[in-house]
Amino acid sequence: MDMTSRMASHFDDAIDTFKASSQALAQPLSNAVDLLFSALANNNKILACGNGGSAADAQHFIAELVGRFERDRLPLAGVALNTDTSILTAVGNDYGFDAVFERQVAALGQPGDVLVAISTSGNSPNVLRSIEAAHEREMSVIALSGKGGGKLNELLYETDIHLCVPHDRTMRIQEVHILLLHALCDGIDALLLGDTL
Numbered sequence: 001m002d003m004t005s006r007m008a009s010h011f012d013d014a015i016d017t018f019k020a021s022s023q024a025l026a027q028p029l030s031n032a033v034d035l036l037f038s039a040l041a042n043n044n045k046i047l048a049c050g051n052g053g054s055a056a057d058a059q060h061f062i063a064e065l066v067g068r069f070e071r072d073r074l075p076l077a078g079v080a081l082n083t084d085t086s087i088l089t090a091v092g093n094d095y096g097f098d099a100v101f102e103r104q105v106a107a108l109g110q111p112g113d114v115l116v117a118i119s120t121s122g123n124s125p126n127v128l129r130s131i132e133a134a135h136e137r138e139m140s141v142i143a144l145s146g147k148g149g150g151k152l153n154e155l156l157y158e159t160d161i162h163l164c165v166p167h168d169r170t171m172r173i174q175e176v177h178i179l180l181l182h183a184l185c186d187g188i189d190a191l192l193l194g195d196t197l
């Protein structure tokens with residue numbers, strides 16, 4: 001395949017993946033908006049975590065809650081668990097990298113808070129352990145994954161929400177994840193401010 005065709009194939013594959021994701025995920029995504037809105041309306045908060053590109057996605061999402069998305073509104077309570085290098089290095093050094101998010105959920109989580117856990121494979125141990133800690137804190141979980149969901153399938157409760165992108169490549173899954181996170185911001189704003197832009 002020549003390079004131009006290779007580049008074009010990314011767009012074609014992304015279009016197919018967005019379409020398949022819309023079919024599979026619009027309903028659970030709508031449920032996730034309700035869950036997040038209820039938590040925020042009850043003075044609970046959102047915690048988010050992920051590794052690598054998913055760490056960037058987690059902090060991007062939380063920045064749009066605490067700051068704003070498209071319209072001015074009140075600040076919304078959220079913390080990204082992958083941003084504080086002192087916590088990440090201290091907890092990683094003293095307890096191991098698998099504990100870096102779990103420890104923060106245990107420190108910050110309250111019943112009714114929501115954890116947004118992002119892992120394209122569904123298998124990153126630090127993300128899985130953050131979910132166990134969230135359950136211990138009586139928090140709900142919204143998990144963003146792909147590749148069939150991996151070990152998340154065994155860990156999530158019926159009351160949690162699993163947004164699993166139907167694709168096996170990390171980059172394609174991440175491209176849909178950022179759409180999902182923006183759609184969540186849009187849904188929260190629509191409930192808070194009305195649905196006109």
Ligand SMILES: O=C(CO)[C@@H](O)[C@H](O)[C@H](O)[C@H](O)COP(=O)(O)O
Nearest residue numbers: 051052053054119120121124170171
């Ligand atoms: O962004 C990318 C690849 O697109 C990478 O940085 C990727 O996020 C890292 O390899 C992560 O460690 C993958 O973890 P996960 O999505 O399987 O939980």
Ligand SMILES: [Zn+2]
Nearest residue numbers: 052053171174
């Ligand atoms: Zn990447």
